[in-house]
Amino acid sequence: MGMKRKPKSMVLLLSLILALSATGCGNGNNAGNNAKENTGNSTNTAATEKPAAEATAAPVSADEPGWKSDTSPITFDWYLNFSWFPNKWGVDPTSQYVTKKTGVNINFIVPAGNENEKLNTMIASGQLPDFITLGYWEDAIKKMIEGEMVLPLNKLADEYDPYFYKVSDKDKLGWYTQPDGNVYGYPNSSSSPADYEKYGENYVSNQTFVVRKDIYEAIGSPDMRTPEGFLNALKMAQEKFPQVNGQPLIPLGLHEFTENGNDSLEGYLQNFLAIPWEKDGKVYERETDPEYIRWMKTLRQANQDGLLAKDIFIDKRAQMEEKIAQGRYFAMLYQRTDFASQLGTIFQKNPEQTYIAVDGPSNTALDQPTLNGPGISGWTVTLISKNVKDKARAIKFLSYLNSEEGNKDLYLGEKGVSYDTIDGKDQFLPEAFELMNSDRAAFDKQYGSSFTFWMMQNTNITDQWAPKSVEPFKQLEDWTRGKAINTSEFQLIDPTGNSPEGIIATELKRLRGKTMPKLLMASSDAEFDEIWNDYLAKKEKEGFATFDAYRQGKYEENKKKLGME
Numbered sequence: 001m002g003m004k005r006k007p008k009s010m011v012l013l014l015s016l017i018l019a020l021s022a023t024g025c026g027n028g029n030n031a032g033n034n035a036k037e038n039t040g041n042s043t044n045t046a047a048t049e050k051p052a053a054e055a056t057a058a059p060v061s062a063d064e065p066g067w068k069s070d071t072s073p074i075t076f077d078w079y080l081n082f083s084w085f086p087n088k089w090g091v092d093p094t095s096q097y098v099t100k101k102t103g104v105n106i107n108f109i110v111p112a113g114n115e116n117e118k119l120n121t122m123i124a125s126g127q128l129p130d131f132i133t134l135g136y137w138e139d140a141i142k143k144m145i146e147g148e149m150v151l152p153l154n155k156l157a158d159e160y161d162p163y164f165y166k167v168s169d170k171d172k173l174g175w176y177t178q179p180d181g182n183v184y185g186y187p188n189s190s191s192s193p194a195d196y197e198k199y200g201e202n203y204v205s206n207q208t209f210v211v212r213k214d215i216y217e218a219i220g221s222p223d224m225r226t227p228e229g230f231l232n233a234l235k236m237a238q239e240k241f242p243q244v245n246g247q248p249l250i251p252l253g254l255h256e257f258t259e260n261g262n263d264s265l266e267g268y269l270q271n272f273l274a275i276p277w278e279k280d281g282k283v284y285e286r287e288t289d290p291e292y293i294r295w296m297k298t299l300r301q302a303n304q305d306g307l308l309a310k311d312i313f314i315d316k317r318a319q320m321e322e323k324i325a326q327g328r329y330f331a332m333l334y335q336r337t338d339f340a341s342q343l344g345t346i347f348q349k350n351p352e353q354t355y356i357a358v359d360g361p362s363n364t365a366l367d368q369p370t371l372n373g374p375g376i377s378g379w380t381v382t383l384i385s386k387n388v389k390d391k392a393r394a395i396k397f398l399s400y401l402n403s404e405e406g407n408k409d410l411y412l413g414e415k416g417v418s419y420d421t422i423d424g425k426d427q428f429l430p431e432a433f434e435l436m437n438s439d440r441a442a443f444d445k446q447y448g449s450s451f452t453f454w455m456m457q458n459t460n461i462t463d464q465w466a467p468k469s470v471e472p473f474k475q476l477e478d479w480t481r482g483k484a485i486n487t488s489e490f491q492l493i494d495p496t497g498n499s500p501e502g503i504i505a506t507e508l509k510r511l512r513g514k515t516m517p518k519l520l521m522a523s524s525d526a527e528f529d530e531i532w533n534d535y536l537a538k539k540e541k542e543g544f545a546t547f548d549a550y551r552q553g554k555y556e557e558n559k560k561k562l563g564m565e
Contacts, residue, residue: 066161066396071103074393077129079109081119084317092448097414104397128385130394133455136187136377142497145184150383152182156395164395167403175376175561187378188457193562196486199460204477205371205484206335207268209360214352215241215330225362227298234307237330244328250309253332256316260509261516264333269295272360274367277490283555291363296519300528303520313517327353333360336476341440347472348438354472357479373484377491382455401456411462413449426465437470489562493554501550504543511538
């Protein structure tokens with residue numbers, strides 16, 4: 001359906017930073033999950049901070065970084081709508097270096113459980129932290145804009161820091177310009193059509209189908225592109241390796257099931273099947289494609305055959321990361337950067353037990369997958385609250401983070417600590433690079449660079465310092481080369497917020513989320529068909545025709561924005 005959450009598709013070139021996951025989606029994407037709400041680090045804040053009203057105003061300049069005009073201590077509260085984010089600002093050399101340089105300290109606020117519940121509660125209270133970072137697809141963005149809870153970045157830049165325009169991409173500003181003419185959020189990991197022309201040959205995707213190398217080879221490295229080959233491989237793996245280190249093998253791993261569906265079984269699977277996004281100029285309802293239904297029935301059969309463990313229906317990311325680290329999955333349709341930390345650890349212990357990317361589910365013609373490459377929407381967007389304690393410092397700090405200087409600081413860290421100029425090139429110190437690839441969580445705490453703090457990362461900038469990928473990450477990354485495509489025109493076409501169309505979209509997503517497990521748990525193809533037909537009827541009743549007309553209009557607007565017409 002087009003209205004689903006886009007897979008951290010974001011698709012970030014995170015391979016270049018070798019594990020944003022300890023980081024993603026994220027896909028982006030840090031290893032671990034907070035056991036309790038993280039209210040961040042508050043070092044270097046209280047007594048020495050100067051009240052915002054006392055800050056000395058300096059003339060603004062479009063040519064000079066505004067942050068240099070005031071480097072007095074200030075702490076901003078920054079909400080990250082990702083419960084898995086484990087890091088705190090100020091405990092590592094990189095964030096300490098940025099604070100020493102700019103005067104800005106960050107107190108991260110991360111939800112302890114359901115992100116939507118936490119964010120909706122904050123919106124309802126009318127009290128938002130200084131900065132808010134969330135997925136570009138989230139309904140909450142429109143709610144905050146319509147509720148006048150966030151400030152236009154362009155107006156802040158006009159008044160306090162015109163340098164913002166110098167370090168921001170005009171295409172991305174144009175993409176995020178709202179009907180009122182203002183821009184409220186700026187993306188990370190964003191690539192415009194112009195970026196594709198300049199950097200496109202280097203782009204890779206995060207979407208992979210992986211198998212555990214030793215098990216896959218032990219069962220004869222079977223072809224898993226067809227339903228028959230796929231089911232047979234899962235069955236052979238389970239029969240030959242019923243247990244892994246005393247724990248039951250999980251034949252297939254997927255992204256977590258949420259109230260809105262499952263990323264692996266929606267966009268990921270559809271992309272592996274090379275299902276088109278449009279037909280004859282019309283946005284295509286990809287989930288109705290016969291190839292997709294054929295594979296959903298294949299997975300239903302897998303469940304009937306005992307090849308879908310109950311774990312996959314209930315586990316959240318933290319539980320999945322633990323089981324990946326234990327090597328309990330045979331195969332996974334998963335975002336590679338989301339398990340990069342665990343992959344590095346596994347590889348250090350036993351390279352033969354690592355996960356490798358192989359050709360997975362394919363359409364009847366066995367066409368090459370068409371995976372999500374970097375898009376203009378990026379992965380996340382960052383907004384500034386109307387409650388921000390210092391408007392000038394906020395936009396100036398955002399400009400710094402968005403600049404090449406800021407990207408270099410957060411990517412390479414402090415010179416002499418995590419990187420140095422070696423053989424005429426700024427690059428990570430060997431010991432830092434080694435730790436990054438062997439224990440990402442430890443690297444985050446010991447160094448804090450390589451985008452431990454990814455809120456404004458721009459991998460098109462940092463590619464100049466990126467080291468060449470090493471195993472086990474390189475194999476997964478290389479497998480996606482030539483398979484990543486630009487789908488920017490199909491981003492942000494789904495209605496959001498409390499508009500009539502947005503309400504319909506919300507109900508359609510919930511319907512999808514409720515239906516998907518039922519389809520896989522159906523006792524027969526006949527029962528699958530019954531559930532499916534009932535689902536389609538309910539979609540129409542909920543207002544799918546109105547939803548579809550809306551996204552068709554947005555798609556046509558996007559093509560004009562992107563100069564595709």
